[in-house]
Amino acid sequence: MHDLTVLGVICILGVTCYVMRAGGYVLAASMRDDGIAARFLRLAPGNLFIAFIVGGCLSGGLAGFVGTLVALVTMAITAREWAALGAGFGAALAASAIGL
Amino acid sequence: MTAAGFRRGLVAALPFLLSNGAAGLVMGLTYKGLGLGAEHAILFSLLVYSATAQAITLSMWAHPLPVVAMVVACIATNSRYLLMGAHLRQLFGGLAPRKMLPTLFLLADASWLMTNSDADRNGPDAGYLLGSSIPMAIGWVGGTALAYAAPLTANEPLRLAAALLPTMFIATLLPSQWKNVRSLWPWLTSAVAALLVARFVDPSWSMLIGGGCGTLVSMMEPKDA
Incomplete structure (x- = not known):
């Protein structure tokens, strides 16, 4: 390129x-704070994130799904982004190593 | 915009040197795994300066580059900045645009949240926004640069990181998006629509169309979820 x-x-x-x-x-x-465009923008992020994650899991295979799930759960528990990323990546590596 | 506010924000955000540094390093290693040169990777983190946008555009990297889809993805995923910016206008509307507009170049989720919290305690001060933004930006861009200075090469874990980290980046942001049980139907709609689009249309559009469908379902609720 x-x-x-x-x-x-x-x-x-x-x-x-x-x-x-x-x-x-x-x-x-x-x-206008109460306009349709403002409401759409306010509601969009969570839905976009879900759709993105689904697409990523689909292309990442089972190891990707396991890693993403572990990252999500770790984030929900610890609220620490990089702990979640580390745990998720570790889980994906482990899943990949055992052939998932 | 005061010097005291700037200092207060700078000190409060110092921990972000570490966390954003680690994140920037991961992003840099992912860029490295893709074969992107150091100058391009650093420029990417400097100009785009958005983990979400960078993660998403990274996942769309192809030959030729799908520029329009990438721009639309950046707009869609960063739409929250429009609302953050609108809210900042309420706080700092009296400030000259020549001071505020350059500061907004470094606007991030965390600096916006911290600025709002500080405004509640000490009154609105755009100096705080600028001060808190600087450690975050240095960490992010510095981490990306460090990935190229470190003696690492593309190997299996790095390739796996390139493939999976963008999705994981977004997954870590998801808990903050959950409002209550009314989020469930829009999210299910987004997931199913994304799945169908990825399977039958084109994976690069699954996020936009899936997320759009879910948002329309969200809008059917009389009140925001």
Whole structure:
């Protein structure tokens, strides 16, 4: 893949993320808190996360599913992101090693 | 925006040097496993600066790069920033845009939460937002750079990390999204729709379409879950 192509994509994604960060602040003056768009945005993240996890588990196979499940449970118990990531990755490695 | 608020935020967020450093290291190792060069990986963490967006776009990495799908994914998964930004306007609306807009470049979930909490205790201070954002950004970008400085090569665990960590990143954010039992139906809808889209349409669109379907179900509730 051409370096300039990758660089261009990174810049586009960087600008997109900044627009999301600054956009709410800039648009807040004209956005109704009780509008449909505001409600959709407020409700979207959890649903998007679930859909993303399902897609990831599907492509990661059984080891991926085990790792994701362990990460999720560890996070729910400890509320520590990197403990959850460590436990999940360890579980996925173990599952992969035993041929799952 | 005061210097005292900046210092208060900077000190309060120092632990994030470690946690974001570890996270950035994992992200950097994943980029390394993908074959991305150090400059590109560091620039990615610096400009995009979002674990969610980076994890999701990483999972979509292909030849050729699906740029439109990646942009849509960034918009969809970072839509919460719109609301955070709108809320910050209520706190710091009187501040000059030339001060606030650059600060928002470093806006993160944790710095937003910390700023809200500090505003309750000490009154709104955009200096706190900037101060608390800096250790988080240094940790994240520094961790990504460290992954390339460390003597690690792509091996089986690294390949596994590249394949699985994006999903796990998102999974760790899930408990914070659970509101109550009314989250169940939208989440089930999202999961089933994502499964169907991944199986019969295209895996790269499963999150957007699945999440959109679930959100529509959420909106049918008279009150937010």
